[in-house]
Amino acid sequence: MVSHKHILLIICCYWALMQQAVSQKQIDFELGVTRMNLDFKKKADDRKQILRLIKESGAKYVRLSGPKNSQAIPQVIDDIKYANCLGLQVYIALYKAKELFPPNERKVPFLNTKASYRFSSIDLESYTLFLKNILAEVKAQDAKLLGIEVFNEPNFGFNGDIIINKNKQPGIIINEHTQSEDVVFMQGLNKIEEGFNKYGQLLKITKEQINATFKGQEAPKVITASLSLDNQLSNWEFGTRKRVNVVDPGYFLRFLAGKTNKNETDYLQYADKIGTHYYPKLVNDQSEANEIPHRILSKITENTNKPILISEFGISRKRVNNENDRYQHFKIAIDALQNSALLKNEVVYIFSFDINDTHKIFDEGSLLPCADIYNYYN
Numbered sequence: 185m186v187s188h189k190h191i192l193l194i195i196c197c198y199w200a201l202m203q204q205a206v207s208q209k210q211i212d213f214e215l216g217v218t219r220m221n222l223d224f225k226k227k228a229d230d231r232k233q234i235l236r237l238i239k240e241s242g243a244k245y246v247r248l249s250g251p252k253n254s255q256a257i258p259q260v261i262d263d264i265k266y267a268n269c270l271g272l273q274v275y276i277a278l279y280k281a282k283e284l285f286p287p288n289e290r291k292v293p294f295l296n297t298k299a300s301y302r303f304s305s306i307d308l309e310s311y312t313l314f315l316k317n318i319l320a321e322v323k324a325q326d327a328k329l330l331g332i333e334v335f336n337e338p339n340f341g342f343n344g345d346i347i348i349n350k351n352k353q354p355g356i357i358i359n360e361h362t363q364s365e366d367v368v369f370m371q372g373l374n375k376i377e378e379g380f381n382k383y384g385q386l387l388k389i390t391k392e393q394i395n396a397t398f399k400g401q402e403a404p405k406v407i408t409a410s411l412s413l414d415n416q417l418s419n420w421e422f423g424t425r426k427r428v429n430v431v432d433p434g435y436f437l438r439f440l441a442g443k444t445n446k447n448e449t450d451y452l453q454y455a456d457k458i459g460t461h462y463y464p465k466l467v468n469d470q471s472e473a474n475e476i477p478h479r480i481l482s483k484i485t486e487n488t489n490k491p492i493l494i495s496e497f498g499i500s501r502k503r504v505n506n507e508n509d510r511y512q513h514f515k516i517a518i519d520a521l522q523n524s525a526l527l528k529n530e531v532v533y534i535f536s537f538d539i540n541d542t543h544k545i546f547d548e549g550s551l552l553p554c555a556d557i558y559n560y561y562n
Contacts (some may be wrong), residue, residue, distance in 0.1 A: 209562050211518065213527040216245025217545070218496055219537040220277070222263060223249060223256055231263055238537055239270040241551055242558025247495055247533045250278040250332070254314060257321050264327045275331035275407070277495065280342075284310045292344030295426060302344035303335075303379030308545070312389050319397040331405035332394070334386055334460050338379075339431035340412035345379040346373035346427050355423025359435040360444045375432060377446045380439045383409070384451025387440070391454035410454075410459035410495040411436065413480050429536060433460070437487040458484050461496040462532075464517050466503055473516045477524035485526065493528060496535035497545040497552070511554040518561065 217238055225231045241244055246267060251260045264274045278376040280301045282289075291299035315332075322329050336342045347369065349355060356362070364370055387406060394403050423430055435444070437458070442450040464476045478485075484492055501518065504510040521527055534557075538546040545555045 200365050205297075208559070209519075209561050211522045212525070213521070213529065214245055214531045215243065215518075215558055215561060216247065216273075216531045216533040217241070217243045217537045218247040218533045218535045219539070220247070220249045221539065223252060223259060228259075228262070230428075232266055234538065235263070235267050235270060235272065237300045237546060238267075239272055240557050241537075241546070243534075244271070245273045245275075245531045245533065246331070246537075247333075248274055248276050250276040251281070251318065252279050253281050253283055257318055261321045261325050261327050262328060265325060266287055266320075268328045273328070273330050275333065275404070276441045277333040277336055277410070278315075280306075280335055281314060284314060294344075294346075294348065295428065296339050298341065300323040300342045300344045302375065303338065303383050304345050304375050306382055306386065308382070308385060308389065311386060312393065315390060315393050316397075319393055323397055329404045331457065331493075332390060333407040333409060333493075334383070334390055335390060335409040336495075337412045337461070338383060338409040339433055339436050341428075342409075343376075344381060345372070345376045346431065347376070348431065349427040352427065355428040355430065357423075357432050358429055359432040360417050360438070360446070365407075377439070380436065381447055384440050384447065387451050388505040405456035406454060407457045407459045407493055407495075408440070410493075411484070413460055413462065413483060430507050430509065433483040434487050437484065441488065443487075443551065452488060452490070455490060457491045457493040458488060458494050459528075460484060461535075462494045463496070463498060464520070466499070466513050467516070470516060470519060474523045477521050477526055478515075481524075481526055491530055493530055494521075494527070494532040498535040500542045502542050507553045510552075511556065514554045514557050515560070518557065 205268060222231050236253050251257045267274050284307060285301055285305050289305050291301050293299045340346060390406050413433055438444050439447050441452040442448045447546050481492060499510050499513045504513060538544050545552050
């Protein structure tokens with residue numbers, strides 16, 4: 185016979201399970217976090233502490249920077265292995281290391297805040313050797329690596345080929361139909377296309393080197409450099425103010441797929457996933473929010489059916505009233521992504537964990553309220 189004590193225990197357990205179900209929401213994708221430049225922390229203990237904090241936040245996936253040079257490869261692999269030990273799954277975004285370029289190559293300034301090497305100047309042999317060394321160490325150390333993102337923002341600030349107008353003309357969105365009577369501008373446009381062709385070859389090299397290293401075993405996926413997507417790219421307000429041009433993400437994908445008159449080689453076949461950034465417009469109405477993912481991500485979905493990996497998704501602290509308001513906007517935006525059905529079985533990486541003052545979710549020794557999304561979802 186079941187005692188009253190056992191019945192009471194069963195009721196309490198059932199109540200606890202129901203409370204948990206009420207406080208959690210199911211989504212078809214996972215939530216991770218981006219933590220770039222972890223290697224800036226020179227002490228291994230400091231890097232391990234950050235990874236432990238990420239684990240404690242509830243995130244299960246983390247995007248890290250690749251090695252800044254060949255000498256840094258062992259350190260990055262150690263960080264990946266430690267993250268693996270914590271139960272974190274890792275993918276890395278490759279860094280455009282200086283050794284990948286000709287000796288006298290210089291970075292191109294961008295808005296007086298950062299500079300980047302040109303995609304068109306990458307030395308393919310140097311890239312192949314650099315990547316081969318990374319993959320060899322990953323395999324030798326039995327590090328578990330989900331994927332390799334081949335650089336970042338190919339259509340904007342992290343590509344030194346992107347033109348900044350020096351004649352005070354507002355920035356434009358560049359695509360295959362762009363023409364100008366400005367000779368210097370057209371020379372710059374040719375450089376962008378030369379860089380995209382070089383980038384396509386990098387995807388091919390990456391896939392071939394991964395296949396050669398892992399030989400049919402479970403291997404890292406190839407992820408294209410994360411695209412810079414504006415809320416409504418047709419209204420390039422930032423470029424208008426700053427004279428900054430941006431390449432239409434759709435054009436970048438069409439170029440790689442061999443669907444333009446400047447390239448007929450399908451380089452996109454070597455990519456497993458399409459990387460992108462995702463910073464949605466903030467709205468309070470869920471039905472209005474539900475329209476945003478399709479509008480932003482249409483630049484991808486209209487040009488390829490490959491899975492989408494959102495490597496950066498964030499809500500700026502400058503755009504909300506307070507941290508609780510920010511948390512609510514996170515939930516609205518995540519629910520909209522869920523309702524879009526565009527990301528089944530993928531991972532969305534929150535930008536960022538503890539760096540970047542406007543977007544961090546961990547500050548002054550503690551998680552901010554928005555970090556509760558890891559507990560709220562799934």
